[in-house]
């Protein structure tokens with residue numbers, strides 16, 4: 379796929395199905411993630427893969443953790459949280475392991491993790507898959523981080539759902555540069 383065509387036309391996929399990337403495709407996806415710009419070579423990226431056969435367990439635990447966050451969550455909400463794990467054949471949780479650094483603040487390390495997520499999404503699309511970048515309350519829940527084997531101080535940048543597009547792309551209106559870009563007049 380032509381790189382410029384991909385960059386100018388990429389979209390998130392709202393619904394994903396089998397197949398997801400295989401091991402060598404996933405390796406390519408992560409190699410591109412590790413090309414993310416990274417101030418000071420801190421390599422803040424951490425990725426946790428939820429493979430297809432672990433999604434049910436992951437979904438059950440996410441539902442239990444929702445219950446702890448929101449004790450009055452309804453059975454429907456708990457079931458919905460559990461079923462989110464089945465939205466795609468593969469899920470990647472992308473985090474920044476933030477280091478205390480005299481010149482490189484946390485925001486720059488999290489931005490690098492965000493750039494890694496974008497590389498994941500673009501590479502997935504380039505090799506025929508699609509993705510959806512999500513977060514929500516679980517991304518900010520210390521218990522979720524612990525369940526995933528992350529540190530309390532890690533910052534989850536994205537919960538990325540990966541697979542084959544099923545149905546529509548995101549209907550987001552694509553704005554024009556003129557509304558967002560100004561040229562400094564000096």
Ligand SMILES: Cc1cc2nc3c(=O)[nH]c(=O)nc-3n(C[C@H](O)[C@H](O)[C@H](O)COP(=O)(O)O)c2cc1C
Pocket residue numbers: 388389390391510511512513514535536547548549550
């Ligand atoms: C950090 C981050 C977190 C996001 N979290 C969610 C989310 O939890 N749920 C959601 O529907 N979209 C979320 N989005 C937005 C979608 O990933 C997507 O960008 C949006 O639906 C627009 O589609 P597009 O990527 O095709 O422009 C998030 C985006 C970012 C950058």
